[in-house]
Amino acid sequence: MPTRKPPPLRKDARRNRTALLTAAKAAFAEEGLNATLEGIARRAEVSIGTLYRHFPTRMDLVAVVIADKKRAWIKAAETAVAMESAWDGLAFFLERTCELQAGDLAFNDIASMRFPHAPGIEAARKRAYDLGGRIIERAQAEGSLRPDLTPADLAFIVWAQSRISEATHAIDPDAWRRYLAITLDGLRAKAAHPLAVTPLRPRQVMRAQLELGRRRLR
Amino acid sequence: MPTRKPPPLRKDARRNRTALLTAAKAAFAEEGLNATLEGIARRAEVSIGTLYRHFPTRMDLVAVVIADKKRAWIKAAETAVAMESAWDGLAFFLERTCELQAGDLAFNDIASMRFPHAPGIEAARKRAYDLGGRIIERAQAEGSLRPDLTPADLAFIVWAQSRISEATHAIDPDAWRRYLAITLDGLRAKAAHPLAVTPLRPRQVMRAQLELGRRRLR
DNA sequence: CGATAACGTGAGGGGGGCCTCGACTTAAAC
DNA sequence: GTTTAAGTCGAGGCCCCCCTCACGTTATCG
Numbered sequence: 001m002p003t004r005k006p007p008p009l010r011k012d013a014r015r016n017r018t019a020l021l022t023a024a025k026a027a028f029a030e031e032g033l034n035a036t037l038e039g040i041a042r043r044a045e046v047s048i049g050t051l052y053r054h055f056p057t058r059m060d061l062v063a064v065v066i067a068d069k070k071r072a073w074i075k076a077a078e079t080a081v082a083m084e085s086a087w088d089g090l091a092f093f094l095e096r097t098c099e100l101q102a103g104d105l106a107f108n109d110i111a112s113m114r115f116p117h118a119p120g121i122e123a124a125r126k127r128a129y130d131l132g133g134r135i136i137e138r139a140q141a142e143g144s145l146r147p148d149l150t151p152a153d154l155a156f157i158v159w160a161q162s163r164i165s166e167a168t169h170a171i172d173p174d175a176w177r178r179y180l181a182i183t184l185d186g187l188r189a190k191a192a193h194p195l196a197v198t199p200l201r202p203r204q205v206m207r208a209q210l211e212l213g214r215r216r217l218r
Numbered sequence: 219m220p221t222r223k224p225p226p227l228r229k230d231a232r233r234n235r236t237a238l239l240t241a242a243k244a245a246f247a248e249e250g251l252n253a254t255l256e257g258i259a260r261r262a263e264v265s266i267g268t269l270y271r272h273f274p275t276r277m278d279l280v281a282v283v284i285a286d287k288k289r290a291w292i293k294a295a296e297t298a299v300a301m302e303s304a305w306d307g308l309a310f311f312l313e314r315t316c317e318l319q320a321g322d323l324a325f326n327d328i329a330s331m332r333f334p335h336a337p338g339i340e341a342a343r344k345r346a347y348d349l350g351g352r353i354i355e356r357a358q359a360e361g362s363l364r365p366d367l368t369p370a371d372l373a374f375i376v377w378a379q380s381r382i383s384e385a386t387h388a389i390d391p392d393a394w395r396r397y398l399a400i401t402l403d404g405l406r407a408k409a410a411h412p413l414a415v416t417p418l419r420p421r422q423v424m425r426a427q428l429e430l431g432r433r434r435l436r
Numbered sequence: 437c438g439a440t441a442a443c444g445t446g447a448g449g450g451g452g453g454c455c456t457c458g459a460c461t462t463a464a465a466c
Numbered sequence: 467g468t469t470t471a472a473g474t475c476g477a478g479g480c481c482c483c484c485c486t487c488a489c490g491t492t493a494t495c496g
Contacts, residue, residue, distance in 0.1 A: 010493050013443060036483060047445045052485070112381065146403075156397055159385060160378035163330065167377060167426040171418065175426075178415035179374055185364075185411055186404025193403055197396035200389065208385040208393075228463055231473060254453060265475045270455070 017054050019044040025065050028106035033062055033115050062106075062118055069100050069107045070124045076100075077131035086138035090145060091184055093135055097158050098180055102165040103173050112162040113209040129155070146192035150199040157183055159212070235272050237262040243283050246324035251280055251333050280324075281338055287318050287325045288342045294318075295349035304356035308363060309402055311353055315376050316398055320383040321391050330380040331427040347373070364410035368417040375401055377430070 009017065023044035027035040037058060041051040055061040076096035083089035101108040109115055132154045139145035161176055161183075168175035185191055200208065227235065241262035245253040255276060259269040273279040294314035301307035319326040327333055350372045357363035379394055379401075386393035403409055418426060 007442095010442060012492070016444080037485090038483065048485085049445050049487085050443080053443070058484095113385070153396070153400075156382050156385070156393075157400075159381050160397065163377050163381040163430075164374050167331070167374070167430040168418065168422075170429055171422045171425045174415055175374075175418055178371070178413055178417060179378065181411070181413050181415065182371075182375075182404040183401060184404070185409045186400040186402070188409065191403045191406065191409030193399070195396055195399050197392055197399070199396060200386065200393055204386075204389045207389045211388055212381075212385040225472095228472060230463070234474085255455090256453060266455080267457085267475055268473080271473070276454095 013054075016044070016046050016050055019046060020051055020054055020061070021064060024061050025106075028062070028065055029104045032105040033058075033109040033118075037061075059118060062115065063120055065106060066110060066118065066121070069104070070110075070121065073097060073100055074124055074127055074131075077128050077135070080135050081131055081138070085144075086135070086142040087144035087188075090135050090139045090187070093132065094154070094157065094161075094180060094184070095177070098161045098165065098176050101158075101162055102176055103169040105166065105169075108162050108166055112159050113212045144189055146187055146189050148192065148195050149187060152199050152202065152205045155205060155209075231272075234262070234264050234268055237264060238269055238272055238279070239282060242279050243324075246280070246283055247322045250323040251276075251327040251336075255279075277336060280333065280336055283324060284328060284336065284339070287322070288328075288339065291315065291318055292342055292345055292349075295346050295353070298353050299349055299356070303362075304353070304360040305362035305406075308353050308357045308405070311350065312372070312375065312379075312398060312402070313395070316379045316383065316394050319376075319380055320394055321387040323384065323387075326380050326384055330377050331430045362407055364405055364407050366410065366413050367405065370417050370420065370423045373423060373427075 020040065023040045024035075027040045027043060037051055038048055040061075041048045044051070051061075055064075073096075077093055080089040080093035080096075083092060097111065101111045110118060110121060115121070129151055133151040136145065136149055136151055136154065140147050140149070161180060164179050165176040238258065241258045242253075245258045245261060255269055256266055258279075259266045262269070269279075273282075291314075295311055298307040298311035298314075301310060315329065319329045328336060328339060333339070347369055351369040354363065354367055354369055354372065358365050358367070379398055382397050383394040
């Protein structure tokens with residue numbers, strides 16, 4: 001590996017770095033990923049220059065703050081694929097994804113693709129997408145999931161949910177569950193009526209992601 | 219009525235007003251209701267001062283631009299209440315609402331409550347909400363709609379849809395229909411599984427609206 | 437206890453949007 | 467054609483944010 005181990009940080013530097021991450025985590029969660037960097041520096045009681053020394057770009061900060069949830073997300077997908085009941089796997093995956101974004105506008109922004117170029121997210125997204133495909137296949141093979149659903153549809157369902165948790169996270173952190181339950185009822189094979197509109201092709205889904213990202217961020 | 223009829227506009231003033239409205243309509247539709255006023259003035263080839271003379275506040279501009287769609291929205295609700303099949307009425311109302319917001323980020327912002335204080339919208343909202351309640355009641359009486367749905371749920375469904383059309387309007391203007399169809403399948407009485415989470419109370423719904431409005435607008 | 441590299445700082449330049457206001461221009465009425 | 471109220475204009479003040487950099491400070495090591 002070409003990367004050298006970074007030299008140890010000085011004590012004050014370590015303290016400031018921690019303070020910045022704490023402040024950023026809170027600010028991003030409350031205000032979304034476009035929280036102002038100056039505000040984060042103020043919150044951490046550190047000068048703006050120090051913020052930039054530690055995190056030269058906003059993305060560097062985002063990457064660290066997001067890391068945990070990103071891992072949790074992938075793990076949820078892997079767990080879902082391994083569940084005995086494929087339907088339960090699907091429901092678990094959707095619930096867990098929505099749970100991660102509820103009350104955390106940072107992950108909400110990520111899940112809604114408002115930061116399409118967030119670092120390290122690309123890979124996680126691809127992985128989650130692939131796993132999502134397998135979750136769907138299994139549930140369709142099992143006969144519990146409507147046969148016309150595609151992996152891209154999963155993304156749209158999560159995006160749609162993201163607006164609901166965006167609206168309700170401060171009022172009732174569990175409100176989104178109600179609407180996810182309704183959607184799940186619509187996903188069952190027994191409930192399915194034929195869909196008149198075809199799903200977006202993968203290329204189009206990517207463009208839709210970028211479109212969401214264009215909206216008032218960055 | 220205490221309002222006098224306004225004096226006729228000068229010819230150049232009328233021309234500029236029209237240009238401003240045209241520009242604003244386009245800008246709001248493309249960029250959402252927080253499109254920059256300076257940009258709208260540029261687009262109309264008019265100075266920023268002129269914009270402010272005609273429309274002292276952003277809301278004055280929004281009110282005029284939105285008016286048509288607002289009426290169309292109420293009309294859709296009234297038509298829906300009068301339809302023979304209550305289920306068709308519900309589907310029609312939801313479809314029409316989503317249709318109005320698809321491809322028009324201005325109405326999308328309105329429907330998503332991102333401008334909670336938009337002028338004249340308050341009344342329209344109340345009317346639509348009331349009509350929505352009657353649409354639901356009829357469909358539940360008919361036995362076609364799941365009995366646990368409330369008027370507030372309708373709002374959340376539309377908000378959720380708004381994110382989908384936000385993402386897809388430029389790629390496939392009809393993509394949202396696919397997800398609305400899935401949601402409708404979840405709304406049928408036959409598809410319903412009991413909902414574990416209770417709906418938000420009216421007071422909470424209002425707070426959720428304001429919450430959405432807080433997000434990066436104004 | 438120096439010496440020094442790492443670190444912290446905040447003023448300042450650049451950008452952009454909001455909104456105001458006084459000087460200028462023009463349509464319209466006589 | 468003159469008058470004048472209505473209308474237009476855009477510079478400029480305000481605010482907030484992004485990001486850089488030269489200078490002062492501090493931890494760490496010999």
